[in-house]
Amino acid sequence: MDIIKQGMFRPNQKFCTNANADAKIEVQDLNVNIGTNHILKDVNLTIHNQAITCIIGPSGCGKSTLLRSFNRLLEDTAKTKITGKVIVDGDDIYEKGCEITHVRRKMGLLSQKPCPLPMSIFDNISYGCKIHGIRGKKKLAMVVKHYLEAAGLWNEVKDRLHTPANRMSLGQQQRLCLARGLAVEPQFILADESTSALDPISSKIIEDLFVKLKAEYGIVMVTHTLRQALRIADYVVFMYMGEVIEQGTAEEVFKNPQHELTQKYLSGAFS
C-alpha cells in the first residue's frame, strides 16, 4: 500500500490519464429513457476527482443507471434513449466521434457482484492491458504485480497467479476486479454497490482501499448502506425517483440536509 502513499508509480505511462488532478465529471441535463420509463430526469451534478462521491437513495431511484451512464454501458441495453451531456475531463462522452473504448478505459467499473473473467488471475489483469496494446512478458508481469499490490491481493495470490480466478473467495475476486480495473489506469472508479455482496471483513477491506485510492482517483460509489456513506463519503448525492434532490459535501448533506425528502431518508423514514 505504500506505493499509493508515495504517489503512484504508473507502469503504463502511455495511458496515464489523471495527469489532470482537476478533472471532473460534469453531468448536464441528463435524461435517460428505457422503453417507456423515464429513469433519469434532468440530472445535473458535478463529481470531483480525488474524492469519494457517494450516490445514495432508495431502491429503483436510478442510482445504478446514472453510474452506468458515466461509461456508456447503458447503450447496450435495448430501447434506451439518452439526452444531455456527461462531460469527463472537458469532453462530452456522448458527443459523436467520441471513442467509446477510450471513455470506458477512463472510467473503471466495479460491479455489485464480483465478476472475474474466465481466465487465470494473471490473465484477468493483463487482459485489459493487452487490449490497450501493452505487450511484453516482463512489462505485463510488472503491471500485474503492481496492481495486485495496489488492491492488497499480491501476498495472498503471488504463488498461484496462474490458477483460475474463479477459485478465489468472493472478497478476493472483488479485489481482483478492482485491480483489473486499475490496471488500465482509469481516472475515475465507478463502484456499483461493490461491497453489498461481500462479507463484512471483505467489504471493510474494499472500503479502506477506496479511502487510500482517492489520493489518485475520483471514486463514485453507489451505496445502499447509509453508514458506509457516512464513513467514507466526501461528497454526497441524494437521488429520489430519478431526480437529484440534493448534493454537496458529506458534511452539508448529512449534518444539515436542506430538502425534506433528504431529511426523511436520513432519519430512516424510508429506504
Added chain:
Amino acid sequence: MAYNRFKNKYVEEVVAKVLMIAATVALFVFASSIIYTIIANGWNAMSWEMISQLPGGGFYIGKEGGLLNAIVGSMYIVGAATILGLIVSIPVVFYLNVYLNPNSKLGYAARLCFDVLFGIPSIVYGAFAFTIMIYLGAKASLLGGIIVVTLLIIPIFIRSMDEVARSFPRAIVDAAVSLGATKWETIRVVVRQIMPGIATATLLSIGRAIGDAAAVMLTAGYTDSIPTSLSQPAATLPLAVFFQLQSPIPQVQERAYGAALVLTIIVLIISILGRIITNRFSKHRIK
C-alpha cells in the same frame, strides 16, 4: 404423532433411495452386458490385420482382409460432418441468442423446429436425402453421406450450444467492455466461457454421427475400398456390423462383433479425449 410423521418421512426416503440405486444398477448392468457381449463375441476376430487392411477377395466368406475401409469411411463422414455442423450451427446459435429478442416468436418457432428435428429418426433423414438424390440422378456417395449426417447432427449441435449460450452471464461481457474492450475483443472472453459447452455439444454430435447406420446406408452406400473422391461411395462401421451380422458364416458374424468393438473403442477414445479437453477449458469457467 410427531413420531409417526418422522417414520413416514423415513420410509419415503428409503423407498426413493432404493429406487435410485436400482435404476443406477440396472443401467450399469445393461451397459456392461452390451460391452461383454461385444467383447466375448468379437475378441477372437480382433487382430492387427482387422484394423489395418482392406477386405480381401474372400473377406465375406471368412477369409483374409480387414475393416480399414469402414474405419476410414466412418472417420471421413464423421469428421467432415462435425466440421460442417459447427460451421452451420454456431452462427445460428449466435443469431438466436445475440440478435433475437429473448421473447421473439421466431426464436420460439426455430427452437421448436430444432427440437422436432432432434427427434426425427435417422432413417427418415436417409429416405429424404435418398429421394432427392434419385431426383438429381446422383449415386450413393461420400458427399451424400456427409451432407445427411451433417443435417442429422445440426439440431443436436444447436440445441445443446443454445442451452449454454442462454446461461451465459451477461456480466462477463459488461466487465470486459468496461475495461475498454470492443465487442470484437470480448470474443476471447466469450469463447473461453462457452468452450466447454461447444466441446460437449461436439462430443454428443460425434457420438450420434458415428453410430448412425440408417442414414448412411441410403446415402453413402458401402464399398470395399477407401473412397478417393467425394463422389465415390464410402463404407461405415455401423453398416459393417449390420451386413456381416446377416451372414450365416460364424467367422463373419464374429467379425461383425469385432467391428462393433472397434466402433465402441473409437467412441471411447473420442469421449475420453473430449473429457480431457473439456476439463482443460472449463477450469476457468465462471459459474
